[in-house]
Amino acid sequence: MLCERSFRAFYEQTHGALRAYVSRVVGNRAGADDIVQESYVRFLVWARETYNQPQMRAFLFRIASNLINDYGRQIQKEKRDVRVDPESTEAVATEGNSALSGQFARAFEQLSEQQRALLWLAYVEGYQHRQIAGMLNIGQGSVRVLMYRARSRLVEVLKGMGVERKTNGESK
């Protein structure tokens, strides 16, 4: 088990990124906070002492991805059993750093949980397809295709919202 000092350093390095990932994929703040906390607890219980920094980070994101999966299933079950009041869950703020971010965040929420996780892990966290496959429990060969679909779907949703992408990647 990591000593308290090492854990604090690791927590400070990773908690912002992990919280951002979980919040954007889960879509509500309360659920995300629980998942982030549980991810660190499980990390402390199960992480091997021989892990280096990137391995520790990847392991943490893998745990979080599994918990997100469980959370998604639980929410689906609850939705089937009880009609959930949409105002009972505090949505993640849609503000970002660019003018487009609000619309982009709303479009991102239209994707499936798996699509959001895929795009986030690849584009924000910079993980390779092999690592993403391990984190999301999907075949390595499927990652590229699923990524392509997720990205196309996101662009499609944005188009539906009236956001057009210029050819150099910028938007108007």
Next chain:
Amino acid sequence: MVNRNRECPFERQVREAIAAGTLTEELKQHATGCSECAETLFVMSELRSLGGTPEPSVQEFEIQRILLKARLQREARGASKLRLLLNGLVLSLLFIGLGAAAFVDWSKIENLLAGSSPLPVLIAAIVLVLLVTQELETGDIA
């Protein structure tokens, strides 16, 4: 229909360059004529912008809570391992005892298993099932 084999060879380079903040004019130029790279450039830039949204600062009580919960779970895990060891020991003693009895007088064991006195066999079977199910329940992984 998606052609899975037609992937732009520069897409990965574009991705890595954006991540490293070293997107060259050459790659930008390529992206203007390649829909896949243009999409990657657009989606990745916007997503990274969302990822950069300020998050609440580290809270001491949260770290303390995580450390405490982890310690409790590790202790529970340690207790579970100890229980497994003890269960193994009990089972070993049971079989050793059974073997010793058989060595002394096998006919008694035969009578026991044949049903002349099924109670001890039944109790042993129940204990065995309980031990196994208990281990399955505690075999929780991350």
